[in-house]
Amino acid sequence: MDIASLTIDGIRASLLARRYSAMELAAEALRFAEAENPRTNAYLHFSPERAFYAARRVDERLARGEEPGRLAAVPVAVKDVIVTKGVRTTCGSKLLANYIPPYDATAVERLEQAGALLIGKTNCDEFAMGSSNENSAFGPVRNPVALDRVPGGSSGGSAAAVAQGTAVVALGSDTGGSIRQPASFCGVVGVTPTYGRVSRYGLTAFASSLDHIGPLARSVKEAATVLGVIAGRDARDATSAAAPVPDYTAGLDGKVKGLKLGLPREYLKELTSETGELIYAAVDDLKRLGCEVREISLPATDYAIACYYILATAEASSNLARYDGVRYTFRSGQTETLAEMYRNTRGEGFGAECKRRIMLGTYVLSAGYYDAYYLKAQKVRALIARDFADAFQEVDAIVAPVSPYPAFRLGEKMADPLAMYLSDIYTITGDLAGIPCMSVPCGKTASGLPVGMQILTRHFDETTMFRLADAFEAHSRAA
């Protein structure tokens, strides 16, 4: 059994042909993931009890001749900001090092209902704040493609696990690019669906108007399959959308001829030459597939980073207020008074990046600054969303780079927080507008570092996004 090259369809066929049982697969997948983990530190902890429990249920269904589920015995990894009942969920933070959630996130519940095996929880930047996975309290993740480089962030562990082959698919979360950027750095597919498409019940809140859960996978079809399982209305998340969930895999028909694509000129300015060449080559491939590509303009793009780091930090400063030493495991030893308990618990518990964002968010919301920062940023957000709405009057999808450059070296950007923030320049806009967007691999640099192409479409038009990505993937695999 070659764990690293398993596919959803391959597992299904093997189970039905009785080549192995779900229990055998679970044991082998866990053994492989634990053996491989020291290379990358992608997982923070494993969940054998959950995996074996789910595997036994799959085997029972098979023995009774029942449908084993769309993700039967598929090893999955889940980012450690998504809660799992009875399985430690740390959010990459010292504050939650011993937190055992009393409930499951809806997305996890749906994966297991479909037969998936939860192998373990993946490393990430603390509370999903970062672009390199170096802000984890439990050590950075190394990029499996180049071990001296970052895997991207904040869902770096999920991207690394899928790239390394220890999980077939993984869940990540994306607030400003945290699924797409690590997917592009590790050479896998990463999807940020429409805001509200996947329930956030059980996703630890970072910036509630921007947070998404989405899948990472080694193929577009598998990412589409997982999204189909986890998407849809959930009464426990009032922001989840009621719109019906189409069969995303049925839409992968290769019919992209005549599709109108926009190439935003603001997204091509800061690219390193190699990333630029790969993106232009990918655009040429899309033209060969019959797509009509035209240059478009999204003029508010230059203001997106400033807008995002006001809104996201303001929301985060409020969402992280709950970690005060009362309810969530960690409390400072210095607690003479209640106020001292709050201050010391937070001062000792939060890492440098979380403190920076809490401070920035509190500052922009503080008396006298609200209009100049928060209100202004909300208006700029409206302009960014309007840019996309205008563009989608003319085009069916937008193609762009995911990151200005491929994976950088560990430590390279840690001394300069602004430089780290600027690396999110092309992914932040999709989150601000709430539109579906994804990263699909589009080649490697001369030194072998993966580069991702981004595809963005209208609200709830994941179908067009997946169709285009799948056709592109098939074309580049054939080449």
Add this chain to the structure above:
Amino acid sequence: MKITEEQVRYVAALSNLQLSVEEVAHLRADLDGILEHIDRLNEIDTSGVEPMAQVLYEAEDTATLRADTPVEPLGNAAAMANAPQSGAGYFKVPKVIER
């Protein structure tokens, strides 16, 4: 300079964050650089633009309402299980009011 160390200490107090002298100095420099970048928002004209608080799309007005059906709550024991200190079904904290 966009922000002083005194302002950093004031915001830290609002945020309930205990910071060391070194952290205050570092944060002042970091926030200064970020606020400098953020200043570019003044270049863009937003007159007449409605602020966007959340992502909106076409849907029924009542699309996000759920049926009002009672469900089993989490329960006191489960809710307290992660408390650093608890007793008699309550979260325990240092004394707030002197008798």
